[in-house]
Amino acid sequence: MLRCLTLTSDSDTKKLRNIRDNSQWIDAVEIRLDLCSHKNEGCVASILEVAREASLSVVILSFRREEDGGKQTALSEAERLHLLEQLLCPGISHVDLEWGVTAPGVEKRAAELGIRVIRSLHDFKGVPHSMKEMIEESAAAGEIPKMACYPNSSRDVLELLQMADETSHIRDKIVLGMGAFGFFSRVAPQLCGSILSFCSVGERTGAPGQTSPQELEEVYRVSKQNSRSVYFGIIGNPVLHSKSPQLHNPWFAEVRMDAIYVPFQVDDVGLFMRIAKQLGVRGFSVTVPHKQKIIQHIDRVEDAVKRIGSCNTVIRTSEGWIGSNTDYEGFLTPLKGTDVLSGGKHALVIGAGGVARTVVYALVQAGLSVSIVNRTDEKAAGLAAEFGVTRQSIHSQITPGKFQLIVQTTSAGMEPNTETDPLPAYQFKGSEIVYELIYAPERTRFLQRAEDAGCQTISGREMLHAQAQLQFQQFSSAYNLEVE
Numbered sequence: 001m002l003r004c005l006t007l008t009s010d011s012d013t014k015k016l017r018n019i020r021d022n023s024q025w026i027d028a029v030e031i032r033l034d035l036c037s038h039k040n041e042g043c044v045a046s047i048l049e050v051a052r053e054a055s056l057s058v059v060i061l062s063f064r065r066e067e068d069g070g071k072q073t074a075l076s077e078a079e080r081l082h083l084l085e086q087l088l089c090p091g092i093s094h095v096d097l098e099w100g101v102t103a104p105g106v107e108k109r110a111a112e113l114g115i116r117v118i119r120s121l122h123d124f125k126g127v128p129h130s131m132k133e134m135i136e137e138s139a140a141a142g143e144i145p146k147m148a149c150y151p152n153s154s155r156d157v158l159e160l161l162q163m164a165d166e167t168s169h170i171r172d173k174i175v176l177g178m179g180a181f182g183f184f185s186r187v188a189p190q191l192c193g194s195i196l197s198f199c200s201v202g203e204r205t206g207a208p209g210q211t212s213p214q215e216l217e218e219v220y221r222v223s224k225q226n227s228r229s230v231y232f233g234i235i236g237n238p239v240l241h242s243k244s245p246q247l248h249n250p251w252f253a254e255v256r257m258d259a260i261y262v263p264f265q266v267d268d269v270g271l272f273m274r275i276a277k278q279l280g281v282r283g284f285s286v287t288v289p290h291k292q293k294i295i296q297h298i299d300r301v302e303d304a305v306k307r308i309g310s311c312n313t314v315i316r317t318s319e320g321w322i323g324s325n326t327d328y329e330g331f332l333t334p335l336k337g338t339d340v341l342s343g344g345k346h347a348l349v350i351g352a353g354g355v356a357r358t359v360v361y362a363l364v365q366a367g368l369s370v371s372i373v374n375r376t377d378e379k380a381a382g383l384a385a386e387f388g389v390t391r392q393s394i395h396s397q398i399t400p401g402k403f404q405l406i407v408q409t410t411s412a413g414m415e416p417n418t419e420t421d422p423l424p425a426y427q428f429k430g431s432e433i434v435y436e437l438i439y440a441p442e443r444t445r446f447l448q449r450a451e452d453a454g455c456q457t458i459s460g461r462e463m464l465h466a467q468a469q470l471q472f473q474q475f476s477s478a479y480n481l482e483v484e
Contacts (some may be wrong), residue, residue, distance in 0.1 A: 001189060001190060001195070001196065001197070001222050001223055001224075001225050001226075002027045002028050002058060002195060002196035002197075003025060003026045003027050003028070003196065003197060003199060003213060003216055003217060003222055003223060004026065004027070004028040004029065004030055004058065004060065004196050004197065004198050004199070005018065005019065005022055005026045005028070005029050005030070005198075005199055005200065005201070005213055006029075006030040006032060006198050006199070006200045006205075006206030006207075006210070007019070007029060007030065007031055007032060007035065007036075007047070007200075008032065008035055008200045008201075008202050008203070008204045008205065008206050009035075009201070009202035009203060010035075010037070010202070010203055011037065012036060012037045012038055012043050012046070014202060015036075015047060016046060016047065016050045018201050018202060019047070019050045019051060019054055019056075020050060020053075020054065021201075022201060022212075022213040022214065023054035023055075023056075025213035025214050025216065025217040025218070026054075026056065026199070026213050027056060027057075027058060027196075027223070028056055028057075028058030028059065028060065028196065029047065029051055029056055029058075029059055029060070030059075030060040030061075030062060030096075030198065030206070031044060031047055031059065031060065031061050031062070031092075032062055032063070032064055032070070032206065033061070033062065033063040033083065033084065033087065034062075034063055034064045034065075034070040034071040034073055035070075035071055039083060039087075040087075041087065041089070044061070044087050044089065044092075045089075047059070048089075048091040048092070051091070052091070057093065058093050058094065058196075059091060059092050059093050059094070060092075060093070060094040060095070060096055060118065061084065061087065061088065061092045061094070061095050061096070062084075062095070062096035062118075062120075063080050063081075063083065063084045063096075064096075064098075064122075065077075065080070065098060068098055068120070068122040069122050069124065069207060081101070081103045081105065081106055082105070084103070084106055085103070085105045085106045085109050088106070088109045088110060088113060088115060089113070090113060092113070092115055093115060093116065094115060094116050094117070094118050094144070095110050095115050095116075095117055095118065096117075096118045096120050096146070097117055097118070097119055097120070098119075098120055098121070098122075099119055099120060099121040099134060099138075116143070116144060117142075117143045117144070118143065118144045118145075118146050118174070119138040119141075119143040119144070119145055119146065120146035120147075120148065120174075121134060121146070121147050121148065121149075122148045122149075122207075123148070123149040123150060124150045124178065124208075125150060126149065126150060126151070126152055126156060127149045127150075127151055127156045127159045127160050127163070128149060129159075131147050131149070131160075131163045132163050132166050132167055134147065135147060135163075135167045135170060135173055135175075136167065136170065139170045139172070139173065144172050144173065144174065144195075145170070145173045145174070146173070146174035146175075146176075147173075147174070147175050147176070148174075148176045148177075148178060148207060149176075149177060149178065149182070150177070150178040150179050150182065150208070151177045151178075151179065151181040151182050152179070152181060153181065153267050153268070154181070154266050154267050154268040154271040154272055154275065155268065155271055156181060157177070157181055157182075157184075157264075157271075157275060158271055158274060158275055158278075160175070160177055160182075160185070160192065161191070161192065161275060161278055161279065162278075163175075164191075164192040164193050165193075165278070167193070168193055170193075171193075171195070172195055173193060173194065173195065174194050174195060174196060175189075175192040175193060175194045176189065176192065176194060176197065176198070176207075177192075177209070178207050178208040178209045179208045179209050180209065180238060180239070180240055180265040181265045182208075182209050183209045183211075183240060183263060183265065184233070184262045184263065184264050184265075185197075186198070186199075186209055186210060186211060186216075187211065187215075187216060187219075187220040187222065187245075187260075187262055187263075188220065188222075188225060188231060188260055188262045189222065189225070190225045190226065190227070190229060191231065191262075191279055197216065197222055198210055199211055199212055199213045199215075199216045200212070201213065219245055219246060219249050219250075220245070220249060220260060220262070221249065221253060221260065224258070225260060226258075228258060229258050229259065229260055230257075230258060230259045230260075230280075230282055230479055231259070231260055231261075231262060231279060231280065231281050231282065232248065232259060232260070232261045232262070232281065232282055232283050232284060232475050232478075232479075233261060233262040233263060233264050233281060233284040233285070234261070234262075234263050234264065234284060234285040234286070234287060235264045235265075235266040235269070235272055235284055235285070235286055235287070235290055235294075236263075236265070236266065236286070236287035236288060236289075236290060237265055237266055237267050237288075237289060237290070238265065239263045239264065239265050239266070239287065240263055240265070241440075242263055242287060243439070243440075243464065244261065244263075244285055244287075244468060245261050245262070245263055247464075247465065247468045247472075248261035248468065248471075248472060248475070249261050251472050255476070257476070257479055259282075259475070259479050261475075264284070266290065269290050269293045269294050269297050270297055273297050273298075273321075276316075281316070282315065282316050282475070282478040282479060282481075283313070283314060283315035283316060283474065283475045283478045284313075284314055285312060285313060285468075285471055286311055286312045286313065286314060287312070288354070291310040291311055291312055291354060292309060292310060292311075292354070294311050294314065294323065295309075295311050295323060297321075298311070298314055298320070298321035298322065298323045299319065299320030299321045299322065300319065300320065300321075300322050300323070301322070301323040301324070302322075302323065302324045302325070304324070304325045304328060304361070305323050305324060305325050307361060308325055308327075308328065308357050308358050308361050309354075309357060310325055310327070310354055310357060310358060311323040311324065311325055312324075312325050312326060312327050312467070312471075313325065313326050313470075313471050313474055315474050315475065315477070315478040316478060316481075317478065317481060318481065324474065325358065326467040326468075326470035326471050326474075327355075327358045327463075327467050328358050328359075328361055328362035328365070329362075329466075329467070329470055330463050330464075330466035330467025330468070330469075330470055331358065331359055331362050331437075331463050331466075331467070332362050332366060333462075333463070333466035333467075334435070334458045334462040334463060334466060335366075335405075335433075335435070335458075338433055338456070340368070340404055340405045340433055341366050341367070341368070343367055344369075345368050345369070345404045345405060346368065346369045346370075346371070346402065346403045346404055346405070347363050347368045347369065347370050347371070347403060347404070347405040347406070347407060348370075348371050348372075348373060348392065348398070348402075348403040348405070348406045348407070349363070349370060349371070349372050349373070349407045349409060350373055350374070350406070350407065350408045350409060350410060350422050350423055351372075351374055351408070351409035351410040351422070352372055352374035352376070352379035352380045352382070352383045353379075353409065353410070355409040355437055356372065356374075356383060356409040357383065359407050359409055359437075360372065360383060360387050360389060361387065363405075363407075364387055364388070364389065368405070369389075369390075370387070370389040370390070371384075371389060371390045371391065371392045371403070372384045372389060372390070372391050372392065373391070373392040373393070373394055373398070373423070374394060375394055375410075375422075377391070377393055377394060377395075380392075380394075397425075398423075398425075398426050400426070400427050400428065400429040401429040401431055401432070403432060404431070404432060404433065405432065405433045405435065406423075406432050406433070406434045406435070406450075407435045407436075407437070408422055408423075408434070408435070408436040408437065408438070408446055408447075409437050410422050411438070412444075412446070413436070413438055413441070413444030413445055413446055413447075414438055414440070414441075414444075415440075415441075418441065418444070418445070419445060420445070421445050421446050421449070422446055423446065427453075428449065428450050428453035428454075428455050429453070430453045430454030430455055431454075431455070432450070432455045432456075433455065433456045433457075433458065434446075434447060434450035434451075434455045434456070434457050434458070435457070435458040436457070436458070436459060436460055437460040437463060438459075438460045439459060439460035439461040439463075439464050442459050442460075442461055443459070447459065
């Protein structure tokens with residue numbers, strides 16, 4: 001699987017530095033003439049020289065039109081194609097021509113130099129229905145078809161994958177999705193049958209959704225992906241902010257498992273289950289807003305999922321899709337090194353949403369006396385009644401030291417509300433253990449205030465790692481299980 005660095009830096013000198021700095025993570029470069037300060041032989045020759053130094057045998061020359069995502073230039077269409085023809089030279093392996101463009105001069109010059117034509121389509125609005133026919137037509141002409149489209153939904157993703165499956169007999173093709181819904185195809189190009197993936201560094205990306213060469217390789221191990229690779233993932237909406245790929249993929253690499261963990265932006269859980277089946281996904285993590293919705297789409301759930309009403313882990317077994325919740329065990333793991341679980345302790349839970357449900361369930365199971373405080377008293381009262389715990393009014397004075405454990409489950413303190421404190425009137429005594437489930441930023445105003453008062457603090461990053469470790473154990477079992 002080739003990793004192609006699209007040269008997007010403003011300065012031609014920076015382009016050369018970008019090749020050298022990223023040579024360990026790339027196999028190819030794309031020279032975008034529309035992004036070159038000097039569109040001449042000297043610029044191309046300098047890039048080719050550095051590419052040779054980096055042992056890169058694949059060099060793509062393109063001159064993207066504005067309607068295909070290129071930078072606006074003062075050149076006419078005839079001038080653009082003439083310049084592209086003139087700059088073709090030995091050392092360039094591929095030239096990119098847009099679908100529908102007639103360029104006999106470029107094609108003749110490419111044939112004389114043994115340069116292969118990539119015939120590209122860029123659709124920034126959706127997934128065109130004619131992609132299958134276009135791929136087959138281009139391949140039949142001896143070209144490499146390149147289809148870069150912009151899926152806007154799970155349904156678009158399903159159509160993209162069905163098209164890729166229908167053209168699986170065409171080995172040399174490039175099929176990539178742009179944007180958040182298409183991101184999976186860039187870090188796991190094997191899933192669309194693509195021979196390469198593009199990446200970029202610098203002031204701009206080459207296309208929406210491109211990531212860096214280092215992330216492409218060190219996190220997703222693109223060069224190692226093959227037809228035998230097993231895929232796991234995380235679903236959410238949004239999902240690209242998730243740190244889970246940075247945890248699971250290194251763990252897979254550490255134990256030498258040919259497995260890749262991929263983020264999937266999902267707006268329809270039912271459609272994703274079809275996508276997962278088509279791709280042979282063995283398991284996936286679930287994040288907001290799908291932790292409740294996923295339950296109705298899987299075959300069986302564990303008792304904790306039924307009680308909490310939330311599922312964050314799904315694996316594929318010989319019995320079908322099985323759902324579990326590692327959040328509550330992951331939440332308790334950092335507390336096992338303290339005495340707060342030893343019995344007779346009191347805990348205050350801030351918040352009454354889905355995360356709070358998991359926390360309250362875990363604390364009740366561990367034998368703590370729990371009280372809930374929330375901005376909306378009615379929600380706190382409802383959750384308290386459901387689990388047989390008490391409610392603390394947001395308007396009442398909370399006695400410092402009354403609770404040995406305070407757990408903050410709301411989004412207060414996250415971007416963009418980093419200055420928000422969910423319990424500003426509370427004065428820490430210093431004896432409390434204060435546990436906040438936010439992991440970015442790692443130190444919110446609330447947690448820092450607790451630490452300054454002498455409290456023992458636990459950040460959400462510790463829970464994130466603990467629950468992910470429990471998921472990884474399940475994924476490892478699913479990896480070794482053969483299923484139909």
